[in-house]
Amino acid sequence: DPTWPSSIDELEEIMFQTKSFRSRKFADTVDPCSNEASGPGRQNAAEWLRTAFHDMSTANSFLKRGGLDGSLQYELNTGENKGPGLKTTMEFMAPFISSKSSLSDLVAMGVYTSVRACGGPAVPIRAGRKDATSRGSIGVPQPQNSVQSFRDQFTRMGFTNEEMIQVTACGHTLGGVHSEQFPEIVTPGTGVDGQISLDGTVAVFDNRVVTEYLDGTTKNPLVVGPSVQVDRHADFKVYNSDGNVTVEALTDNDTFKEVCKTVLQKMIDVVPAGVTLSDPIKPYEVKPVALQLTLVEGGRALSFTGYIRVRTTEIGADAIENVVITYKNREGESQCGTNGCTITTTVQGVSQGFDDTFAFFPIEAEISASTGVSSFVITVNYADGTSEEFDNNGNTYPLQDAVLLQMPQSCVLGSSGALTVTAAVRNDRVSEGASIDVSYKTPQTNSPVPRLMSASVALTEGDCAGEYTLFTADWAIPGGSAYEAHIDVKNGDYVDAFKTAVDVGGTCRQFENPASCGDSGGPSSSTSATVSETPSESPSAEPTTSSTAASTTTVARTTTTSSEEATPTVQHREAVGGYRLVSCWQDYENGIRALSGPMNVQDDMTLDSCMSFCDGYDYFGTEYSVECFCGNSLHDSSKEAPMDDCDMPCGGDETEYCGSGNRLELYSTTATRTTATPTATPSHVETVGDYALVGCWTELHGGRALSQASTASSDMTNQQCAEYCGQYRYFGTEYGLECYCGSHVATDTESAPLEDCDKLCGGDDYAFCGGPSRLSLYMNPDIQGGEPEQPLTVGNYTFEGCYTDSSASRALDEKRTAGSEMTNEVCAAFCEGFAYFGTEYGQECYCGNEIKEDAQEKDSDECIMVCKGNVFELCGDGNRLSVYKRKEEEILSSSDA
Numbered sequence: 073d074p075t076w077p078s079s080i081d082e083l084e085e086i087m088f089q090t091k092s093f094r095s096r097k098f099a100d101t102v103d104p105c106s107n108e109a110s111g112p113g114r115q116n117a118a119e120w121l122r123t124a125f126h127d128m129s130t131a132n133s134f135l136k137r138g139g140l141d142g143s144l145q146y147e148l149n150t151g152e153n154k155g156p157g158l159k160t161t162m163e164f165m166a167p168f169i170s171s172k173s174s175l176s177d178l179v180a181m182g183v184y185t186s187v188r189a190c191g192g193p194a195v196p197i198r199a200g201r202k203d204a205t206s207r208g209s210i211g212v213p214q215p216q217n218s219v220q221s222f223r224d225q226f227t228r229m230g231f232t233n234e235e236m237i238q239v240t241a242c243g244h245t246l247g248g249v250h251s252e253q254f255p256e257i258v259t260p261g262t263g264v265d266g267q268i269s270l271d272g273t274v275a276v277f278d279n280r281v282v283t284e285y286l287d288g289t290t291k292n293p294l295v296v297g298p299s300v301q302v303d304r305h306a307d308f309k310v311y312n313s314d315g316n317v318t319v320e321a322l323t324d325n326d327t328f329k330e331v332c333k334t335v336l337q338k339m340i341d342v343v344p345a346g347v348t349l350s351d352p353i354k355p356y357e358v359k360p361v362a363l364q365l366t367l368v369e370g371g372r373a374l375s376f377t378g379y380i381r382v383r384t385t386e387i388g389a390d391a392i393e394n395v396v397i398t399y400k401n402r403e404g405e406s407q408c409g410t411n412g413c414t415i416t417t418t419v420q421g422v423s424q425g426f427d428d429t430f431a432f433f434p435i436e437a438e439i440s441a442s443t444g445v446s447s448f449v450i451t452v453n454y455a456d457g458t459s460e461e462f463d464n465n466g467n468t469y470p471l472q473d474a475v476l477l478q479m480p481q482s483c484v485l486g487s488s489g490a491l492t493v494t495a496a497v498r499n500d501r502v503s504e505g506a507s508i509d510v511s512y513k514t515p516q517t518n519s520p521v522p523r524l525m526s527a528s529v530a531l532t533e534g535d536c537a538g539e540y541t542l543f544t545a546d547w548a549i550p551g552g553s554a555y556e557a558h559i560d561v562k563n564g565d566y567v568d569a570f571k572t573a574v575d576v577g578g579t580c581r582q583f584e585n586p587a588s589c590g591d592s593g594g595p596s597s598s599t600s601a602t603v604s605e606t607p608s609e610s611p612s613a614e615p616t617t618s619s620t621a622a623s624t625t626t627v628a629r630t631t632t633t634s635s636e637e638a639t640p641t642v643q644h645r646e647a648v649g650g651y652r653l654v655s656c657w658q659d660y661e662n663g664i665r666a667l668s669g670p671m672n673v674q675d676d677m678t679l680d681s682c683m684s685f686c687d688g689y690d691y692f693g694t695e696y697s698v699e700c701f702c703g704n705s706l707h708d709s710s711k712e713a714p715m716d717d718c719d720m721p722c723g724g725d726e727t728e729y730c731g732s733g734n735r736l737e738l739y740s741t742t743a744t745r746t747t748a749t750p751t752a753t754p755s756h757v758e759t760v761g762d763y764a765l766v767g768c769w770t771e772l773h774g775g776r777a778l779s780q781a782s783t784a785s786s787d788m789t790n791q792q793c794a795e796y797c798g799q800y801r802y803f804g805t806e807y808g809l810e811c812y813c814g815s816h817v818a819t820d821t822e823s824a825p826l827e828d829c830d831k832l833c834g835g836d837d838y839a840f841c842g843g844p845s846r847l848s849l850y851m852n853p854d855i856q857g858g859e860p861e862q863p864l865t866v867g868n869y870t871f872e873g874c875y876t877d878s879s880a881s882r883a884l885d886e887k888r889t890a891g892s893e894m895t896n897e898v899c900a901a902f903c904e905g906f907a908y909f910g911t912e913y914g915q916e917c918y919c920g921n922e923i924k925e926d927a928q929e930k931d932s933d934e935c936i937m938v939c940k941g942n943v944f945e946l947c948g949d950g951n952r953l954s955v956y957k958r959k960e961e962e963i964l965s966s967s968d969a
């Protein structure tokens with residue numbers, strides 16, 4: 073067992089308590105596997121599996137960006153994520169999202185749950201994924217892609233060709249293709265409920281998808297049928313990509329499942345930099361569940377409730393006679409008053425997971441408030457007379473009695489979010505005060521899933537009751553789903569943690585017969601209180617209702633915090649060392665970083681640690697709680713953002729803000745700008761937006777290594793060039809000032825030593841922008857190729873223009889050829905020696921020494937047919953010739969020199 077409590081406790085319950093007593097109901101819509109809870113022809117289990125793949129598949133494993141990060145919630149309209157199933161999957165999971173269970177962890181767990189519900193292997197689930205707060209890159213494989221682009225895409229995700237085949241087969245053993253989304257693959261009107269399944273067993277996780285493909289009986293619409301005509305038979309392209317070697321090795325069903333366990337785990341464990349995954353989640357043998365201490369009897373006793381859950385998979389619940397809890401008092405000793413230090417309990421209910429059963433032993437005991445409790449151990453007594461002690465890996469199970477959420481005196485209204493929290497704080501801890509951290513959900517306009525927010529509210533000290541003092545606060549939980557909020561009640565280092573608001577209930581009951589302060593025994597000496605704090609059940613109840621009521625009670629409170637007065641303890645720090653706060657600032661607009669210097673990510677980020685990291689830079693900024701960026705200038709594309717956007721506390725200090733998703737908490741130096749006297753050393757910047765540095769590359773003599781667009785400016789930076797070339801797969805900066813773009817690099821360019829690229833960028837003294845005849849070359853692997861273009865130079869020829877042409881009278885009429893390999897290069901080579909060559913209709917090539925008079929020059933946008941031999945180049949059009957002219961002899965000789 074992990075040592076309890078552990079960060080995986082919540083996910084462990086969601087994963088394993090799927091049926092019967094205390095079921096978390098996570099598997100309800102995917103179990104049985106044939107469950108079509110979202111409508112006919114839609115197996116939810118298949119939809120869950122596809123959701124995980126679509127969220128992951130835009131990952132960039134080179135840059136450690138993306139992966140299973142929940143960014144899919146913002147990407148439903150990109151055109152790559154067709155079909156209602158991705159959205160409904162995330163909507164189903166939304167209520168399970170919490171500070172201990174991110175959407176991305178739930179999507180990962182959905183793979184375990186759906187695969188297991190369909191009879192597949194138990195895919196190990198690690199926890200710790202963080203949810204993106206905005207969309208990521210595009211790049212989900214689409215059926216029309218070529219084999220090579222599938223390979224490129226899976227390489228980008230970190231998968232080999234073999235793994236690409238395996239994981240696709242493992243996904244496509246469930247569900248089908250829907251005519252509504254893919255009418256060119258499944259003709260409307262065919263199939264069952266608008267769907268044709270990917271193998272003969274639509275709701276069984278087995279290798280039929282492979283065996284049917286191999287023996288030719290497959291009806292998989294991604295292998296046979298209309299998809300073949302329109303080149304959308306993706307499964308055929310994938311499975312056949314190594315001559316069926318990989319699929320042949322999957323003809324044994326057990327092997328298939330074993331392989332799927334491995335590749336599906338690999339799929340869900342693709343995560344961005346900054347995420348550390350836990351060990352795989354296993355069910356506890358023995359686990360305390362839903363423990364709660366509550367101050368009762370006017371403050372004289374602590375009611376102790378909850379369950380001990382025992383895994384009974386191998387033995388059955390009947391094998392256990394009883395469970396005994398032996399606890400230590402507040403001082404860690406075994407004096408516990410008249411009731412003694414042991415609590416004995418017998419089974420109340422059982423629950424099941426896919427592979428496990430559990431028995432629940434309820435705790436309903438009273439502990440003296442004067443002696444209290446600090447820890448316990450658990451003894452399981454078996455029916456056969458043997459027993460076993462569980463001591464939480466030698467640590468004993470901790471149970472603090474310093475601060476308690478008083479459920480009976482707390483209440484929440486789902487309609488308005490009006491929350492009243494009462495906490496009991498042990499008198500010796502009162503000076504530490506009390507506060508609550510509420511984590512709650514607010515709707516997002518750009519996502520079907522709400523976003524997790526948090527707020528801290530201070531509690532106000534009220535009456536003393538025996539050994540304890542009551543604290544309260546009223547607050548309105550924003551966002552409209554108050555019941556899904558979780559509350560941590562804090563007193564210094566002590567926390568009564570992760571209480572579900574729905575368990576708090578809708579009614580606040582008064583604290584009866586409070587004992588006088590310090591009086592923990594004997595009859596009550598104080599008059600009974602009449603706290604009339606039941607917030608109205610009417611939907612229009614204002615959050616302040618209960619505070620008004622509180623002022624009329626005889627249990628006088630000093631003050632009661634209303635929602636307006638709630639004091640979030642997180643702040644924007646005005647100054648950090650020699651830096652002052654600029655504002656909240658946009659980052660990563662169009663994929664470009666506002667600050668282009670070094671960055672780092674650490675879980676315990678604070679403003680001070682980021683400042684130290686960025687020492688010597690004019691700016692630093694923290695983002696997304698854990699990221700830190702430095703720079704000497706702010707990129708033009710970024711602008712000031714509303715201060716409220718920066719709402720994430722720092723990973724290492726919850727009292728200060730560290731930006732948010734794509735929002736920098738931006739600080740600027742108060743010292744003289746360093747720009748005049750650079751202190752940092754210039755670098756070859758490794759990543760610029762989505763582009764990664766390829767290296768320093770030679771420029772061509774005569775032509776250009778990147779030939780499709782170019783610009784230059786005296787304040788050139790790599791960021792500026794990346795933005796200019798944003799459509800293209802490659803960009804390169806040269807000679808400090810020049811910027812070139814291209815969807816491919818000319819074949820005769822070569823890699824050069826990095827030191828050759830030694831020119832500082834015109835607009836950035838800390839970065840190199842190529843050198844003389846040297847490009848700092850960058851590539852964005854997500855861009856499969858830019859817009860096809862007319863290359864401006866081809867060998868010794870330059871583009872002359874787009875001319876009319878017809879079979880009756882050819883513009884260039886001395887020699888001709890045609891073919892499916894046609895490119896402008898092929899034609900140039902064919903026409904060598906002629907003054908002109910021209911390409912037409914994607915595949916034709918003409919040569920001549922003059923352009924015939926009949927031919928008229930047209931706008932070059934009339935020559936827009938893609939060359940048959942290179943999809944990134946244009947080769948004329950119908951009756952339109954892309955004409956190239958040989959360079960003048962003197963240009964040729966000078967550039968050859």
Ligand code: HEM
Pocket residue numbers: 114115117118119121122125154155157213214215222239240242243244246247248249250251253254306310339
């Ligand atoms: C080359 C890679 C892939 C391509 C081109 C591809 C394409 C497709 C297409 C076009 C559909 C039909 C969707 C619909 O009509 O609702 C589909 C369904 C599906 N895909 Fe993939 N896929 C690929 C890889 C994967 C992988 C790796 C997985 C998961 C491991 C996966 C899981 C699924 C599932 C479960 C379905 C059925 C969905 C349902 O019935 O609602 N796919 N895929």
